[in-house]
Amino acid sequence: MPETKPDVAPIRAALAPLLPHTLVALDFDGVLAPIVPRPEDARALPQAAHVLTEVARRVARVAIVTGRPALDAVRFGALEKVPGLVVCGHYGLERWRDGRVESPGEAAGIVEARSRATALIRDFPGTTIEDKGHSVAIHTRRADHPDAAFTALRPHAEAIAADTGLQLTPGRLVLELRPTGVDKGAALRDLVQEVSARAVVYAGDDLGDLPAVAAVRSLRTDGVTGVVVYSDSSEAVPEFREQADLVVDGPAGVLGVLQDLLIS
Numbered sequence: 001m002p003e004t005k006p007d008v009a010p011i012r013a014a015l016a017p018l019l020p021h022t023l024v025a026l027d028f029d030g031v032l033a034p035i036v037p038r039p040e041d042a043r044a045l046p047q048a049a050h051v052l053t054e055v056a057r058r059v060a061r062v063a064i065v066t067g068r069p070a071l072d073a074v075r076f077g078a079l080e081k082v083p084g085l086v087v088c089g090h091y092g093l094e095r096w097r098d099g100r101v102e103s104p105g106e107a108a109g110i111v112e113a114r115s116r117a118t119a120l121i122r123d124f125p126g127t128t129i130e131d132k133g134h135s136v137a138i139h140t141r142r143a144d145h146p147d148a149a150f151t152a153l154r155p156h157a158e159a160i161a162a163d164t165g166l167q168l169t170p171g172r173l174v175l176e177l178r179p180t181g182v183d184k185g186a187a188l189r190d191l192v193q194e195v196s197a198r199a200v201v202y203a204g205d206d207l208g209d210l211p212a213v214a215a216v217r218s219l220r221t222d223g224v225t226g227v228v229v230y231s232d233s234s235e236a237v238p239e240f241r242e243q244a245d246l247v248v249d250g251p252a253g254v255l256g257v258l259q260d261l262l263i264s
């Protein structure tokens with residue numbers, strides 16, 4: 001198992017007086033939900049909703065910032081009842097709050113991207129498409145050779161993105177074609193502004209989280225206390241890991257560190 005950076009005591013002490021002004025923002029897959037072969041089977045750990053409820057009672061806001069459609073994260077996490085929860089779906093393109101989703105119209109290019117991605121994977125047995133409405137994800141986790149399929153598909157996905165005006169976001173054995181103009185960094189900054197947060201805790205695990213990590217680092221220069229938690233795994237993202245204040249072991253480690261930092 002990867003070596004962790006578990007020195008929570010000084011961070012807990014720094015956050016303690018700021019709890020009512022703290023934003024806690026979390027990625028979903030790999031952070032609340034263990035990675036599984038089929039995207040539709042992902043579920044947050046059973047204790048996640050309870051831990052987030054306890055956290056929400058102590059801080060300004062709890063938010064999920066995910067590449068998933070917002071409603072998928074709410075349902076797969078059983079998170080409907082977490083007090084005041086905001087879910088930024090599709091990297092901030094849509095929002096769920098109080099049972100309602102705000103979502104824009106479909107981006108130009110998505111119909112062509114969907115059709116080309118579907119045709120493309122026919123040559124790569126075991127690869128699958130996750131049609132998320134606003135975006136299309138090409139998954140290689142169930143291919144015979146997941147890493148080789150990912151590498152082979154990537155230039156084709158880049159060409160589709162260039163032709164359709166979408167952006168390609170690579171992740172854990174996934175290539176996502178999604179609208180431009182949003183990322184987790186902008187979503188995080190909006191959330192910070194909305195609650196006038198004086199501290200932010202962000203937990204993630206993948207490349208799509210790096211804009212949020214950059215936002216936390218830049219918010220520090222504005223006087224906001226920032227804590228970055230990295231959910232580690234055998235699919236490590238070194239550029240995320242090295243920027244993290246705390247490195248924990250997967251979703252169970254994330255829930256544990258939230259408890260240590262914000263509840264106990």
Ligand SMILES: O=P(O)(O)OC[C@H]1O[C@H](O[C@H]2O[C@H](CO)[C@@H](O)[C@H](O)[C@H]2O)[C@H](O)[C@@H](O)[C@@H]1O
Pocket residue numbers: 027028029030034035036037038039040042065066067068130132137139141171172173174176206208
């Ligand atoms: O921003 P996130 O909440 O981390 O979402 C990123 C993508 O996660 C999902 O894919 C990943 O998890 C799957 C289920 O465990 C796994 O099968 C896949 O290999 C991972 O890449 C999700 O399916 C994507 O739509 C998300 O964008």
